[in-house]
Amino acid sequence: MKAHSLIRSAGFVGLALALHGTAARADADTDLVKRGEYLARAADCVACHTASGGQPYAGGYGIESPLGTIYSTNITPSKNGGIGNYSEAQFDAALRHGIRADGAHLYPAMPYTSYVKLAPDDVKALYQYFMHGVAPVDGAAKATELPFPFSVRLAMAGWNMLFLDKAPFQPDPAKSVEWNRGAYLVEALEHCSSCHTPRNALMAEQSGQAYAGGALGAWFAPNITADPVSGLGGWSESEVVEYLKTGRVPGKAQAAGPMAEAVEHSLQHLSDADLKAIAVYVKDLPAIRDVHDQQPGHVFGSSNSDEATLRGVAGVSASNSAGGAELFSAVCASCHQPAGSGSKDQYYPSLSHNTTLGRGDTRNLIAVILHGVARKADGKDVFMPGFGADSLVNPLSDQQIADVANYTLKQYGNPALKVSAHDVAAAREGGEPPLLAKLPRLMPWLIGGLVVILGLVAWLFGRRRKG
Structure with a gap:
């Protein structure tokens, strides 16, 4: 009887431990989903992946780029039109390297050029959130149809070779923990450079002009470097925090257009500590001045x-x-x-x-x-x-x-x-x-010129053979 009692007791203990372990894993997963939700807010995913009047993350939002309208995809966990069939590795490839599960390349309107700096633990949390914390919405979003040659997605492989910096985020040991947190938020999650940095002829960010201001269609994302005239050098850290949280600083600025969207969907939802960290970092960005600016x-x-x-x-x-x-x-x-x-x-x-x-x-x-x-x-x-x-x-x-x-x-x-x-x-x-955006309009002229050149070459070659 004692043996049977011991076995029974051991069984109860084992079951209790197993149940405790399952509960612990469930708690851990819940915490991970909650963390992923916060990270998705910081990354402003909902702003681009939700069409006006549409379901959250179901895609279909038209991003007006100089090359044409790029429609965001359905990133709900639906297995019919969403990313429900993505493995964590495939999710990581799309998020940090711009490559979909089917191998096709994404356009950098999805800022994988910044998300490439995300920490693996944050990618894991984001994956858990999108798979378990977002309601699935069936049906693919409207497909992007850019004019030729931009419709050839394979060209992005060459663009990535030229311009995608795959180096992970590296904290600066000479800076404070707060500064490094701000750097990670600005450089990776909030992808601020994708709007606030001017772009070159091939639409890549000009690294030598980081955060000096960039065109956003009809809008302009201003200089946010520490320059006191062209940038935020004349702002206090508390004013930067106030602007990020409310979209306004009386006597200085109010958010409109894409920045208003960033405040509404992302920045105002960050913790006060994270907003302060962002302010600390941007106030320390290398100053770049526009030579035309004489005063703030x-x-x-x-x-x-x-x-x-x-x-x-x-x-x-x-x-x-x-x-x-x-x-x-x-x-x-x-x-x-x-x-x-x-x-x-x-x-x-x-x-x-x-x-x-x-x-x-x-x-x-x-x-x-x-x-x-x-x-x-x-x-x-x-x-x-x-x-x-x-x-x-x-x-x-x-x-x-x-x-x-x-x-x-x-x-x-x-x-x-x-x-x-x-x-x-x-x-x-x-x-x-x-x-670059004018290329499709120039294509008939370029093709026509090539035909004329080839015709002249053929004519000259024919004359030489007859001679």
Whole structure:
């Protein structure tokens, strides 16, 4: 009986230990999924992989690139259209090297050029989250169809050989733990360089100009180096944290366009410690100055009004001609106030001491007037209507937008800057395309030229043979 009792007791103990081990593994997996969720927030995956009105991570969001619209893929754990059949190794290959499970190459609109620096443990946590913490959505997202030759994905293999730096993230032992955490967040998870660094002729980041500012279609991601004039050198660490968390720093800047999306979907959800680490790191980035900048953008401007001179002027609409002052009075002053001082609570910000009007680049000013502002951050819905062709309020022509932009620059910003109707027209089309984006339009001419050259060579060769 004693033997049987001992065996029974041993069995109960073994079962208890087994159950305890299973529970421990379940707890560990739950913790890993939660960590993966936080990392996915930091990496801003939902912003690009969720179409307007669509299911989270189901893809179909159109990323407007200079080479054409790139549609994000379904990254839910669906086995029918998503990544449910991906192994962890295949997930890692797509995330860090831009290679799908079927071997096809991704375009660097998916910032694997930054994610390549992710730590293996973070990749594992992300995999667990996307496989176990995201609701599956069946059906593939809309496929990307770029014009030839960009439709040849195999060309990305050569591009990666030239430009993909596969070196893992290496902490700097001479810096603090906080600085290194900020470096990892900025360089890898938040992939800040993909927007804030200018690109070369082949659309790769210019490493010698890291974080000096880059074009984003109609928008411009500004210089975020430590330069006190062109960058964030004149900002305190607390102001950087405030901007990342709320999308605004009164008297300096407000987030719009792609940055508003980053604040809404990613940055405001980070811990205070991580936001502080980002601020510490970017405040230490090597300073790069634009030679055209003479003073920080937020220094420009003062509040003044021409409203008294406009009393009795006929109403302004898109169908009549009007100067910038009249247009400002008609479509801007009700929110930003006649003197451009903004509302008392600065929900509608002051136009003076505002980097959008003081920075040495007018693209964001044009884009804001065209497309407006929409962000949800710090418990507030911030909205400004756009005045482009799809405006619900009062669509303005290219010249009218140029007029009101120039008026606000003269009154409240950098009066040396000028906006033309051509600048506005280019912004409506998504910004001035780089030379590489013009290649498809040049293809018929290039092919025609090649045919002519080959014809001449054949003719000359034929003459020599006859001779």
